[in-house]
Every structure is written in structure tokens, then in C-alpha cells.
Amino acid sequence: MFDKVKGWFGKGRNVSPPAIEVRPEPPSTPPKKKEPAKTEKELATERGEPWIQVLKIEVDPVNLHQGAFELDWNEIFVARLIKAGYMIKRDDTDAEIVDRWFQNVCRHVVMETWEQEQAIKNSGLWVQRRNIGDGRSEVS
Numbered sequence: 001m002f003d004k005v006k007g008w009f010g011k012g013r014n015v016s017p018p019a020i021e022v023r024p025e026p027p028s029t030p031p032k033k034k035e036p037a038k039t040e041k042e043l044a045t046e047r048g049e050p051w052i053q054v055l056k057i058e059v060d061p062v063n064l065h066q067g068a069f070e071l072d073w074n075e076i077f078v079a080r081l082i083k084a085g086y087m088i089k090r091d092d093t094d095a096e097i098v099d100r101w102f103q104n105v106c107r108h109v110v111m112e113t114w115e116q117e118q119a120i121k122n123s124g125l126w127v128q129r130r131n132i133g134d135g136r137s138e139v140s
Helices: 002-009 040-047 075-083 094-123
Strands: 052-059 067-073 129-133 136-139
16 A cells, blocks of 8 residues: 555655545435434333332441332323222322332232231241351251
């Protein structure tokens, strides 16, 4: 490539570069505007389906028993909760209705876990596991 460049400018000679043909650019079509992709919430709402999602979970690093959930939902989800009886007062907000439902779900999880523990305890089927090293454990 350098030989071509040397030859083009010549060795110390004043040689003009070759002429460059300039063509006008063809008229360009305006770029198409891309519509942002629809979210799961928007798609579920369009299908007429209830939708809820946990957006964030926060845990207090000092007291691990304390925390918060951030939820998002669509109106169809709230309408189903109202139909199921989660609205207590006429002026309940959507957030209060969803919070009441979420507390109920959490309560059921706790109760189910407690009932399973009681069933095991009362059946005499307590399983004890002891680590004996090297990735092995003893079960009795």
C-alpha cells in the first residue's frame, strides 16, 4: 500500500492527486420510528387478563425479619380482587385492595408451612440430619 502512496505523490515531484467524482446523495427516506416494545403488563391488559408482578424486595440488613415488597398490577387484577370480596370500604384504593390480597397470600403461606410442620411433628417422623464431613451427612 505504501508503494502506491509513494507512487501517487511521486518521489519529491509535485503531482496532483487523481480527480474525485462527487455524486449527489440520493434522497433518503426518513427513518422509521420504532414503537417501544409492549410490556408484559400492557400485553396482559390487551388480552383482558389479570396481571401482577413483584418489582422489588427490600430487606432491612439490621433486622432481617423486616422488609417490603413493591408490586405492580393492572386494573383487571384489581377488578378480580373486588369481585372476590377484597374491597371492604367503597373508598378503598387499588393499593389497599392489593395489599389486603398480598397479606392474605402471605398468611396462607405461613399457615401451610406451620400445618406441615405440625403434621410431621405429630406423626413422629422427625428427620434429623448431621453433617459428618466431606460433603456427607447422616440422616436418622
